[in-house]
Amino acid sequence: MKYFCNIEELWLPAVKVNANTAHALSNQNFNGKISDFCIASIFGEPFDSDELLKFCVKIRDEKIRFRMTFNKEFNAAFVQNLNQIMSDYEKSYENTEISILH
DSSP states (O other): OTTGGGOSEEEESOEEEOTTHHHHHHTSOOSSOEEEEEEEEEEEOOOOHHHHHHHHHHHEEEEEEEEEEEOTTSOHHHHHHHHHHHHHHHHHSTTEEEEEEO
């Protein structure tokens, strides 16, 4: 984990998530800021959307591209709610590109 704090771009191919995932992310200490965050395939259980937003605010560089793709079996209502939260965030900041796909 000592190198985790210097990441500027984070692309992950597949991630299994659970109720604690967003809390674990937001509790990480980053020295730098992330400009590109992408998870290509997310599966598992819904997590705290507001905590994910805190993570995004905490780690963002002057600009950020934030992309998450959920697998087809993931809770559709959760993905729709997360998409709305992140869309509101995207509209609030310049140089912010957010894609939440299902």
